[in-house]
Amino acid sequence: MLLAIDAGNTNVVFALVDGERIAARWRIATDPRRTADEYAVWLSQLLSLEGFDHKSVSAVIIATVVPRALHNLQVLASKYFRTEALIAGRPPVEWGVAIDVDEPASLGADRAVNTIAAHALYEGDLIVIDFGTATTFDLSDYSGAYKGGIIAPGINLSLDALVSAAAKLPRIAIEAPATDSVIGRNTVDQMNIGIYWGYIGMIEGLVARMKAEVGRPVKVIATGGLATLFEQHTNVFDAIEPDLTIQGLAMMWRRAHM
Structure with a gap:
């Protein structure tokens, strides 16, 4: 299953996506200092409560407006889910649409x-x-x-x-x-x-x-x-x-x- 992560200014939303279905979602307050290990402990407990094993996560994609939070989320993907996270807007997941503004x-x-x-x-x-x-x-x-x-x-x-x-x-x-x-x-x-x-x-x-x-x-x-x-x-x-x-x-x- 896919773990989609939306890191916003107030909260980070984690969602487990099975095909086109959102199987579960959780949120935690955004803190750029939070380590990959802290995310992993919190997330593994929630996965277990919802009846999922962390091994069911086979891919990770991240969108973030908090640059300082990105590194630890990438480490979470590589260390605990054994996969390289894709970053929205970067190859191979470019936007694919025209961003027709002065500062794209x-x-x-x-x-x-x-x-x-x-x-x-x-x-x-x-x-x-x-x-x-x-x-x-x-x-x-x-x-x-x-x-x-x-x-x-x-x-x-x-x-x-x-x-x-x-x-x-x-x-x-x-x-x-x-x-x-x-x-x-x-x-x-x-x-x-x-x-x-x-x-x-x-x-x-x-x-x-x-x-x-x-x-x-x-x-x-x-x-x-x-x-x-x-x-x-x-x-x-x-x-x-x-x-x-x-x-x-x-x-x-x-x-x-x-």
Whole structure:
């Protein structure tokens, strides 16, 4: 089976892929200092709990936006799974799509992988919204070429900044408000309304501007852990694909072995 690893700024996601099926997934906080041995102890326990043997992993592919984390993940693959990890964007798993922006090398691996996966699943011009540490909006055209996008602070990052800068504001959980009213009657409700409806306003406004600039029909695909949180109060999403990055990594690995 394939072990697909998506190393983001906040979490590293490990997913066990069996054919086209994601058999299991786990996440751990990103820490570039974490050694291959530490990953191996943690991962072997989780594999066992899910009924898998570490010997069932025959291949590893990695996408990372944290360069310092890459070496230890590569050592994990070679030392404990006896395989050389493939790195998304490097031979033999190049992107395979045009990166039509001013600085192609600066594009985050996760965003390129999301573009590849989205176009394998949907036709036409696409906007992929990824709710991660940052909230990113990525536009690709009908040919699959990446055309550019938007980077906005992630919702958790925005909330952390608000709480840390205002002494009297409490830390709250991010959730959909209990009512559709945007006039809060207490501090917690007002914060929840501001962060939740504020984000929906940002999402809808930016998507509308991107669509107007493209001038053709565009599908909007959402991914990331918080995508489903907004689905009930906006119709901006055409589809939600929670595992889009992992799906893209699996597609790239299969393409390299065809």
